[in-house]
Amino acid sequence: MKTRTIRDTRQESAVFVRRAIVGFLLILVALCVLASRFWFLQVVKHRELQSRSDENRILTRPLAPARGLIYDRNGVLLAENIAAFRLEVVPEQVQDMESLLADLKLTIGISEDDLDRFRSLVKSKRSYQSIPLRLKLSEEEIARFAVSRWRFRGVDVVPYLTRFYPRGKKLGHLVGYVGRIDAADAERLDASRYAGTTHVGKTGIERSYEELLHGEPGYELVEVNADRRPLRVLERVAPKPGRNLYLTVDVRIQEAGELAFADRPGASVAIDPRNGEVLAMISVPSFDPNLFVNGISQTDYNALLNSPDKPLLDRALRGSYVPGSTIKPFVAAAGLELGLRKPSDTVMSTGEFFIPGQQRGYRDVRAGGHGRVDLVQSLAQSVNTYYYALALELGIDRFSSYMARFGFGKPTGIDLEGEGSGVLPSKEWKQGRFGKPWYPGETVISGIGQGFWVVTPVQLASAVATISVGGVAHRPRLLHATQQGIGDAPEPVAESQAQPAIFRDPANWNAIREGMIAVVNGPTGTARTMGIGFPYVIAGKSGTAERYSRTTEAWQHISQVAIERHQVLFEAFTPAEAPRISVIVALEAGRGGGRDAAPVARKMLDAWLIGEGQVPSTAQSGVDPP
């Protein structure tokens, strides 16, 4: 009670000091707890939090590599990257987007497609990012924009690189095109390599050699703030450009051939039979690949899609043609090599052939027949009876397996995607396709390349190249050499492994070659005007097949006209004794292979001569053949 009434200041002071000391110690303990928390964050968790700090501020920006260029075998440019200009808009600098777009639409013209794409990009990007509105501005458009530029705050003309195909539609199918990466591409491509890339090869060489053309991307480490706005570049690793490609194709042969087609639908493939290098690969009609690079307009696309001649179909690679008589040299080879015929054996052509015991006749081209013909004449005059009889003797099994050795019925393995495989008729094929047994009559017409037979131009060309050098097959290919940079030496691509020769007896091949020479050079040959004025001996074979396609009403009507009733083909190689070029031409309509397809082949051979250092004969008209 005493302490409650009488103030003991000394006691109070002592209590205070004790309390202050205890309080201070507690404070020190609390500060130590706080310090240990900092130690935990700054020492124990430092590495983790440091990397999170870097993740915050460092943005990796991919740098797309420049795409490799594409040349022909002589260095003629087929695909390049050109500077173009596009209109870009920075949304955050624009006050009224809709009125700006309306104004721009009046000034330079902007399509609804462009506007839709732009609006969807505006939603997905940040407001300080520049968004493309119109690609590929013309000089006039740039000028019109420049004059009234002051009205367009936040809008700018920006240079960029775009793919350009200087030869346009002349090599549309072969070179192909690049297009914007779509959802399907994104699934197939390595996302890390394509992070900064906008375009990818869609068709042709652009597609099949995407790996080489693309190059290796670089990257940029950019410091950004909390709004992800880039402030400065911290580190830059330059991208490695894609390799330049030198194709095996010679544009002179290619363009001469295309010109000679004169817009008639068809295809042509020329091959160097010594190594399988494709010298020309033509599909008519073609399309301009430049249309696809920056997104083709719906109108243009519909026009291509709905055209009756199907310009988007690569006929050389996956067109279907009935080979007709062009396969006679191969059937002859089977007969000779399998010991069923000798070159001197003759067959009597009466104009009609009958399977023993059957009523139905199989006709020759010439009414009344060609008379008694040997192998050479059977080829020169394309005598069907000779091959009806031979095919029947071979039987469909031997026939098919021997033809398969020349690559019929399966893709050649050329370095393009989407190759067709054609149809080599056989019992198994028919059973599998139709579930029906094989009839001997089908063997007979198979002997002249009719019936179920279907070849692709590249397949036939490969077979002709193979037979022209005595049966040594090379896989056809389009890539000649690759090059790292413009200044570097092109590095040739390793040649494909040659297969063992198909012909066991060279005499057999010599006999067939004689026949093919007679086609072009003999007095009775089906293409006897084709070799006039050519410095080398040309060997060839024509083919005129019944068309099997186009069964619409309209077609039935037109089909009364002979020219429209046939597919015509021609195959040739030269010089006959040691071929350096073989070529096949297929036209979807024509009177006969010798008359319509052979001249196209001749034009291509003429163009080939220029590369051989020879002046083409067309320049020296009136000179007789040697």
Added chain:
Amino acid sequence: MNGALANLGYRLKSMLRRPRFDLPLAGALLLLALVGLATQYSASDLDVDQAIAQGLRLLLGTVLMIVISRIPPSTLRNWTPWLFAGSVLLLILVTLLGEGRGANRWLDLRVVRFQPSELLKLTMPMMVAWTLNLRPLPPSWSTLGLVSVLIAVPAFLIAEQPDLGTALLVAASGLFAVYLAGIAWWRIGLVVVSAASVMPVAWHFMHEYQRNRVRTLLDPESDPLGLGWHIIQSKIAVGSGGLWGKGWHNGTQSRLEFLPEHTTDFIFSVFAEEWGLIGVLLLLLLYAFIIGRSLWIASNAKDTYSRLLAGAISMAFFVYVLVNGGMISGILPVVGVPLPLVSYGGTSAVSLLAGFGVLMSIHAQRRRVAT
């Protein structure tokens, strides 16, 4: 009139000529202010205007500190009830007609805009010390009851503004005075236990945003771009500083604006990022020295009122450091408590320096004979 002015001028001059300051404490405060300014300058991305503005506030606070240090503690003691009553009145006023960003804290007096709650940081410990000084110590139950009311009413008003941080500081400064008065430990224990038992009730009365802050503290990653953003970015800033720090003005978290409020409540994060653990330890050491020195001054005070007041101010200063440091390192919820004399902002700097003015005054009137 002229004579009065001349007299005032003379008194100011003599004040400046003979500062009856505790030089170690004054030196430590100056060092702290300089560290604060340097960190400010860096965190504001070398904004000279902001550094000058803060410098002027510190200067104003220093002048106030000098003026208060010249007022004898006995005078302060006599004014205490009136000052306390006045500040509580202003607090009630601001509750009725105050204005401010989302919270009713500010009172606009045309000339100056200030928060009456800041006044209570000083008048609260004064009032509690004054009350306890009326009767012998340790305080009786009735005294404690009276003191409880004195603490609870303003703290409740401030918490309702809502400004939990200031309410906490005001309440703490009063409670520290009670603690230093020698209240029995078992009574302290009783208070702590009962406080813990009313926690759920407190949770019930808390604002939703305050509850969310507590939730966020427990699991910041649950809402990394929303409520958890402050805590996550602050921890990243602190942790990425490492042992030695990124160096002055090299703190990427603040410079690139990942860290919000980086000149005010989260300035400690900037400091920790740029100066590392070494810098943090030195800064905590400086704070510990200021608290220790202040408590030493309190211990040497002449009378009970001065002693309790000085002790309460010293220990309340510590609460700032603990709550702010705990917040930016993610062990305490986000409460708007600045880092004393480092965070940008005028009212807290001025009220803090005014408190140290009281300490200086008590120091000047200390006991000459120590026993």
